[in-house]
Amino acid sequence: MQITPEVPDCLHIAAHGTRPGGRCPDCGRASRAVHSRYLRRPADLPSLxxxxxxxxxxxxxxxxxxxxxxxxxxxxxxxLVKPHARRTYRLAEAQGRVGVALGGEAGARLLHRLAMPASADTVLRLIRRLPLPEQDAPRIVGVDDWAMRKGRTYGTIVVDLERRCVVELLPDRTAVTVAAWLQQRPEIEVVARDRSTEYARAAAIGAPKAVQVADRWHLLSNVRAMLERWLARAHARLRRLPVPPGGDGRQLGQRTHAYHRSAADDAASADSRARWLAAYEDVRRRYLAGEKLLTISRSTGLARATVRKYACADSFPERAVRPPGRSNLDPYLAHLEARLAEGCEDAMALWREMRALGHAGGPKMVQRWVAEHRTAPARSTAHKWLQRAPAVTPPGTTPGRPAALPSPKQLAWLLVQPPTALPPLDAAAVTRVEQDKEAAMVASLARRFTALVRLCGIAQTSRPATPLATFDAWLTEARRVGSVPSKRSPPVWSRTVLRCGPP
Ligand SMILES: [Zn+2]
Structure with missing residues (x-):
């Protein structure tokens, strides 16, 4: 062993084979007739x-x-080493193991420190060459689809639910492929899946003796999707509901919407709304004329999810109300509101007070805020503007539009939560929506279903009661609600129930 003079910091080990001869890799015949000798320089594990x-x-x-x-x-x-390889087997394995723990880039950085350098790409290549770990055959598996390219190419992922690890990625999501994989593993006892007919068929063909279970995530996701569709249909009606007597859940100094923006921003926003409204009307017209969703999506260029949302909605789904961002005005809101309540609507006077309290901004934003909240026109307002002044609206509302309501998607999420777990603003939105009798019924059904599914997740020994009887009662009621004939809302629940039924 010696340090090579041409590469400092590198130990050089001279070695040669000691077997008397070799075997031809093609025909297997042994030979001792030496044709020539040559030098290879593979890298090995570091030393000293x-x-x-x-x-x-x-x-x-x-x-x-x-x-x-x-x-x-x-x-x-x-x-020791593969033909043509530039590293020994043991070095390749060590570098691959580092890669498994850290990934390509981080692995490469550490390997450089450990005196066995390799590029990140090489580390990834070495990981792929490592043999897969030996695993016991899975007993309980979950199957679902995963996107190689969202909206285009999907594969199937199979997860061992006991060990919580991925055991297989299949190239597509057809019943044939999944069934073939299941057939090779007769020890599988339980298949958890979504409720697509394709996976149901795959499990029936590939593992006919296995129990098929609709997995909880999909049950909860479906119930929320159904709720969202129902809300999208009813949203226009729900938006007209008044704010309940208990208030909108807003605390002093807390904002529910963004500050008023400039006229140019408002105009841009109105233009955008008009474009989407035109798209909505186009989709509705085509849908009611009997066109298929996919055809509409292709001819309008709209995403399929958007087409489906528009087709189901009785009225134009307004943009979601986003929580307001931070503003320099926020720390002084409580002061402003208190002074407004005392009757002070002079923006400049308020701004001077705020400046004394430490506010660093100019008077413009205070003027805008006061303009939104004042109960009477300012004294300085010119006579010509007074005649065109719009009716003064209560705080938190925009002129001409009812108080904002969360979007169907946001509402669907809020309605399946336990009401006690919601922050005051959200709880107030739920209370407002539940003034509608049908909405209250639908929300109650969704909440009970969610609780039931969560109950099924508790281990059988510590479960308070058998959920099956509760489920049957729920099912009966849901069917009854779903079958209420109503022009406004087609029987959403019957569909939900049919899709939520036991496998
Ligand atoms: Zn030969």
Whole structure:
């Protein structure tokens, strides 16, 4: 062993094969006839904190088999290094293991420190060459689809639910592929899946003895999707509901909407709304004329989810109300509101007070805020504007539009939560929506279903009561609600129930 002068910090180990001869890799005939020798320099595991290169003197033998096409072959060293490889087996494994723990880039950085450098791409390649770990056959598996390219190409992921690890990625999501995979594993006892007919068929063909279970995530996701569709249909009606007597859940100094923006921003926003409204009307017209959702999506260029949302909605789904961002005015809101309540509507006077309290901004935003909240026109307002002044509206509302309500998607999420777990603003929105009798009924059904599904997740021994009887009662009621004939809302629940039924 010596330090090579041309590569400092690198140990050089001279080595050669000791077997008397070799075997031809093509015909297998042994040979001792040496044709030539040459030097290989594969990298090896580091030693004494230095990189190691093996100076390997390799022999080339003649193949004496007349029937063999190969004339010469190089000596094989199956315990040390692959033919043509630039690193020994043990170094490749060590680098691959580091990659498994850290990934490509981080692995490459650490390997450089450990005196066995490799690029990030090489680390990834070495990971792929490592043998897969030995695993016991899975007993309980979950199957679902995953997107290689969302909206285009989907595969199937199979997860071992006991060990919580992925056991297989299949190239598509057809019943044939999944069934073939299941058929090779007769020890599978339970298949958890979504409720697509394709996976149901796959499990029925591939693992006919296994119990099929609709997994909880999909049950909860479906109930929320159904709720969202129902809300999208009823949203226009729900928006007209008044704010309940208890208030909108807003605390002093808390904002529910963004500050008023400039006229140019408002105009841009109105333009955008008009474009989406036109798109909505187009989709509705085509849908009611009997066109299919996919056809509408292709001819209008709208996403399929948007087309479906528009087709189901009785009225134009307004943009979701986003929580307001931070503003320099926020720390002074409580002061402003208190002064407004005392009757002070002079924006400049308020701004001077705020400046004394430490506010660093100009008077413009205070003027805008006061303009939104004042109960009477300012004294300085010119006579000509007074005549066109719009009716003054209560705080928190925009002129001409009812108080904002969360979007169907946001509401669907709020309605399945336990009411006690909601912050005051959200709880107030739920209370407002539940003034509608049908909405209250639908929300109650969704909440009970969610609680039931969560109950099923508790271990059987500690479960308070058998949920099956509760489920049957729920099912009966849901069917009754779903079958209420109503022009406004087609029987959403019957569909939900049918899709939520036990597998
Ligand atoms: Zn040969």
């Amino acid at each position: 904190g230095r990189k190691v290169r093996v100076g390997l003197r390799v022999r080339r033998f003649y193949c004496r088999n007349a029937a063999c096409k190969r004339r010469t072959f190089a000596e094989r060293l199956p315990d």
